[in-house]
Amino acid sequence: MTDAALAIEGLSVRYIGRREPALQDVSLEVAPGEIVGVAGRTGAGKSTLALVGGGFIPRVVRAKVDGRVHIGHVDALAATLPELAGKVGIVFSSPALQLSSSKPTVREELAFGLENLAVPRAEMDARIDSVLARLGIGHLAEREPLALSGGEQQRVAIASILVMGTSLLVLDEPTAQLDPAGTADVAALLGELAADGRAVLVAEHAAEVLRMAGECLVLDAGRVVGVGPPGVALGSSIAGRAGLRPPTLVTLAEAAGLPPAAAFDEERIAAALRRGRPTAPPEPTTTDLSVPTVRRAPVEPIEVRDVVHRYANGVEALRGVSLTVAPGEAVAIVGQNGSGKTTMVKHINGLLRPAAGRVSIGGADIAGRSVDAIAGQVGFVFQNPDDQLFHGRVDAEVGFGPRNLRLPADQVAALVEAALSLAGLVAERQTNPYDLGFSTRKLVALASVLAMEPPILVLDEPTTGQDGPGVERVGSIVDSWQAAGRTVIAITHDMEFAARHFGRVVVMRDGQLVLDGPPGEVFASDQTSLLASTGLVPPPAARIAARLRPFAAPADAAALLRLLAAG
Amino acid sequence: MRSRAVGYFRPGASWLHARNPLTKLLGLLWVLLAAFLLPPWALIGLAVGLVSAAWSAGLLGDLVRSLRIPALLFASILVVNAFFYPGAGERLIPIGPVGLSWDGIWFGVVSAGRIVVVFLAAVLFLFSTLPDDLLEGLVARGVNHRLAFVILSAVQLVPRLQTRAAAILDAQQARGLTVTGSLRTRVRAIVPLVGPIVLGSLIDVRERTFALEARAFGALPRRTAYRTVADPPTDRWLRAGLLFAIVAVFVLAFSGVLPR
DSSP, X not given: OOSOSEEEEEEXXXXXXXXSOSEEEEEEEEXXXXXXXXXEOTTSSHHHHHHHHTXXXXXXXXXXXXXXXXXXXXXXXXOXXXXXXXXXXEEOSOHHHHSOSXXXXXXXXXXXXXXXXXXXXXXXXHHHHHHHHHTTOGGGTTSOGGGSOHHHHHHXXXXXXXXXXXXXXXXXSTTTTOOHHHHHHHHHHHHHHHHTTOEEEEEOSOHHHHTTOSXXXXXXXXXXXXXXXXXXXXXXXXXXXXXXXXOHHHHHHHHTTOOGGGTTOHHXXXXXXXXXXXXXXXXXXXXXXXXXXXXXXXXXXXXXXXXXXXXXXSOEEEEEEEEEEOTTOEEEEEOOTTSSHHHHHTTXXXXXXXXXXXXXXXXXXXXXXXXXXXXXXXXXXXXXXXXXXOXXXXXXXXXXXXXXXXXXXXXXXXXXXXXXXXXXXXXXXXXXXXXXXXXXXXXXXXXXXXXXOOSXXXXXXXXXXXXXXXXXXXXHHHHHHHHTTOEEEEEOSOHHHHHHHOSEEEEEETTEEEEEEOHHHHTSXXXXXXXXXXXXXXXXXXXXXXXXOOOOOOSSHHHHHHHHHHO | OOOSTTTTOOOOOSHHHHSOHHHHHHHHHHHHHHHHHSOTHHHHHHXXXXXXXXXXXXXXXXXXXXXXXXXXHHHHHHHHHHHHOTTOSSEEEEETTEEEEHHHHHHHHHHHHHHHHHHHHHXXXXXXXXXXXXXXHHHHTTOOHHHHHHHHHHHHHHHHHHHHHHHHHHHHHTTTOOOSSSHHHHXXXXXXXXXXXXXXXXXXXXXXXXXXXXXXXXXXXXOOOSSOOOOOHHHHHHHHHHHHHHHHHHHHHHHOOSOO
């Protein structure tokens, strides 16, 4: 037995009813004051490992488990809740769902765990105040948890675990639903917690979080394929082999010949790139996905003019927004949570109606048309796939939209086939959508809208929860949709995704448009301070480029290296 | 946008808000019994009492607005009874074996009236009671905290479902689902709307279970309470009075002393 906060040895996990194990022969240790990151593709076993580390498997989630798992000195595979309570805490990706959602204030939310541990009432306030102060959220104590921003909620969720005295914190994709400022917030917090002596195990896709780890574990199909410092584990030789796309900074550091320890050091990367003359990577091979061409509906311009929107509680979510989108444009809309992005795009298909101003498509005001009547023209993919999936089979679900358009059966079939192959779901056509993971369900929801062959495609955070290859897939869909002359509008928190796949980036802040232009200009160094005022930072390659010389911001590592090679 | 945390609770500092949740729960029970056991004319008194209570607690506006939701139900109870009341004596407008009758109208008005009164009382209870206070009040009375939590979840279920239902309606309409128009269209829209609510709720339950487990809910046989729910002497007297009133309703209803 060691002094590790979490010690896992030879762990194998197989869920009941599954033939393939979710994890095989995994060993790791997390010592106090240490952060261990877990990377891997969707379905590689990251969440399963988090659930074991958090004491949820096999106690809460049934599974067949072999190996040894110790949380502190407690045998986690045999432990009961009272034995584990207060020793380990687990944080999930959806902050709203892990708060008790019945508490009127943050203070009482934190008190909930203390009540369950039968902490005397007289001790509660002191413990709550000390944790809130340590996490820098003392000012939120009397606020309502569900009215907070995503980043604040995730801090509260972490606080609600820490207040119970937890020395081991396990996080399962804690930033999946956060905007860039929220993600940076959580990453910084994990660093502070480790400095404070807590042990942290974090399963993530976001490089901003994984770089905080002392050691990263890379999983592929349930097996550990590599362990090392983030600069090594996330590099091309380990993460690349596990099917992941190495983070941009790591790719640049490798190209510049830097040691792994400097993999996230932007200053050293820039300096090394300035000195050396890195070789240019080959031009990207265009992934040629074929889009459906059954309906061939005309692509028309969108005009949003002086739109104001007020919610029932009086909050003015849009304060005079004007945006014209020409046919065939690809527009990314970025900005912090609550800046009005979703509210604005919901006006394009009539889900929301302006209090003032007008929205027209093809020159005609849409005010008199119902949402379902606009659906053939504007395809809208929501953030949460579970708001729309109801069929028992993926192909039936994907056929729902085209059937609503009352197309003949052979056309519906052709559209379903095209959409399934675009979204990479051909092999899953007979699967029940709810047997698929969240990120695949999101692709099903996307396919179900692509099957309507909308000339205007609106996506609300399409890359949330997707791993590297998943993001690539969504990106290729955007590219091919636009290549077919159709319009794409997407809300995204992923600046690199915006820069790589969209010809135009629109930045929103407090219900207004503050920047609008090609990504090379919006993310260029002279806009950095304006961007920062919206809680955004340019994508990594643009940040490095800004240190080298002021040219148009490149979208990703490959683009930057090509610029440098060209001189 | 109404927040889900507090369910239907409308914050306030009125005498009604200040009552112990159990006192209000007992009051709700009394109104329910009185509305169904006492003769119809008592409904007028109950309705007047509830409306004045809402007015003095500053909740009248909210209460009136809340009546929009079940208005269709009340109307249908009235109409169905007015036309289809069995064994009706004289038919004002005979339509085959059924027809509009005075007996039917009277029965319809009384049935709808009873439900309106109970609905008003229930809504007033939800508006003036913080769900968490109800939970602590029940636990303080010896109710098992798991059971109390189930009751609390039930109280909060409807507003949660409303939020979700609105999102689902949006998502399906955006895929071209028509939800207005002919009866056939509306019936066809049921599965795409209800399906995600049911399936989504199952996922929701799993995640909520995770959330509670992560916070050691139910780890120990006993728990402490952060909130202290006020229980002033007034409330104890009120509860004694309400218990007496409940007994009185039974006595009056079954002794036959009241005119029907």
